[in-house]
Amino acid sequence: EVQLVESGGGLAQPGGSLRLSCAASGFTLSNYWIHWVRLAPGKGLEWVANINQGGNKKNYGDPVMGRFTISRDNAKNSVSLQMNSLRAEDTALYYCVRDFNPSHSTRYYDAFDIWGPGTMVTVSS
Amino acid sequence: AIQMTQSPSSLSASVGDRVTITCRASQDIRNDLGWYQRKPGKAPNLLIYAASSLQSGVPSRFSGSGSGTDFTLTITSLQPEDFATYYCLQDYGYPRTFGQGTRVEIK
Numbered sequence: 001e002v003q004l005v006e007s008g009g010g011l012a013q014p015g016g017s018l019r020l021s022c023a024a025s026g027f028t029l030s031n032y033w034i035h036w037v038r039l040a041p042g043k044g045l046e047w048v049a050n051i052n053q054g055g056n057k058k059n060y061g062d063p064v065m066g067r068f069t070i071s072r073d074n075a076k077n078s079v080s081l082q083m084n085s086l087r088a089e090d091t092a093l094y095y096c097v098r099d100f101n102p103s104h105s106t107r108y109y110d111a112f113d114i115w116g117p118g119t120m121v122t123v124s125s
Numbered sequence: 126a127i128q129m130t131q132s133p134s135s136l137s138a139s140v141g142d143r144v145t146i147t148c149r150a151s152q153d154i155r156n157d158l159g160w161y162q163r164k165p166g167k168a169p170n171l172l173i174y175a176a177s178s179l180q181s182g183v184p185s186r187f188s189g190s191g192s193g194t195d196f197t198l199t200i201t202s203l204q205p206e207d208f209a210t211y212y213c214l215q216d217y218g219y220p221r222t223f224g225q226g227t228r229v230e231i232k
Contacts, residue, residue, distance in 0.1 A: 035221075037169075045161070045169065045212050047221040061220040062126060095168060102174060109175045110216035111159060115168035 002026035002114055004096045009119030012086050020081040020119060022096030027114075030074035033099040035112065036081050038092035038121075048094070051079065063089070086123045093118040127151050127215050131224035137232040144200040146227045148191075148213035156192045157217035163226075164209045172211075173198065203229070 008020040022034065036048040049060045049070040058070050069082040079096060098114035128151035138144050148158065156176035163169040171180045173189035176196055186201045200207055208231055213224040 044210075044226040045163070045214075045223045047214070047223060050221075059219045059221075102178070104175055104178070109157060109159070109178075110214070110221065111171055111174035111180065112161070112169070112214075113171050113180065115170075117168060 004098060004114055004116035006094060006096045006116045006119035009094065009121045011122045011124065012083075013125050014087060014123055016086050016123070017082070017084045018086065018121060020083065020094055020096075020121070022079040022081075022116060024077045024079075024098075027098075029072070029077045029079065029098075033101055033110075034070075034072065034079045035097040035099055035110075036070065037095045037097055037112070037115075038090075039095070039118070040089070040092040043092075046092070049081065050099070083121070086121075088123050091121060091123050093120050126220055127154060127218055127222050129213055129215055129222050129224040131211075131213060131227050133227060134225065135228040135230060137230045138203050139232045140203055140205055142203045142232075144203050144207075144229060146198045146211055146213075146229075148196045148198070148224050150194045150196075150215055150217075153193050154215050154217035157215060158189075158191070158196050159214045159216065160187075160189055160198045161212045161214060162207075162209045163212065169212070200229075 035050040051070045055072045067085045072079045095118045096116040097112045100113045130149045158176045160173040161169040177189045210228045
């Protein structure tokens, strides 16, 4: 079965750190861009970061820039999100997402076709 | 960052109704837009990508249209399983940005 499973969530203090992991099964992770998306309680979806197949292209949302780092280990079929200097507003359910990047003519599009169940991060003292 | 504004923020509809949700971008994003459905307690589900391409396995009552700054998601005959929150997502530029969501409720 094609799936993604996140781990590493939990309770952290403001200013603390957590490292989220995303494990893939049923497909070869190295063939895909991977994104992190979060859902804060009572709010909407927010894009967090992404990483390309080789791991040399990374992009971040404005609220996490300079604090979060996305990385991948294709040999282990996994992606990680290192979260430092955590804030209360980082409290959310974090999803790891596969992007199958469909192409039409010469252009590529985002298409988030596989989502993990999410891992909850709570930042509180 | 590109701002995505969805409307309405919520709507009430009956089974069988035609439902239209709109998403407006703060700048031209060509057709670089997707639509996602999220039900409580579940991960989001891809419906549409490239503004109008139906994802495999998604019922044909869902359709997307638009380009430039104005986009529409249409559900032609609302079914009980369609009551959910819908989001648009632009993939024209970084950072990627979602609309604020449209909650579709049972009338």
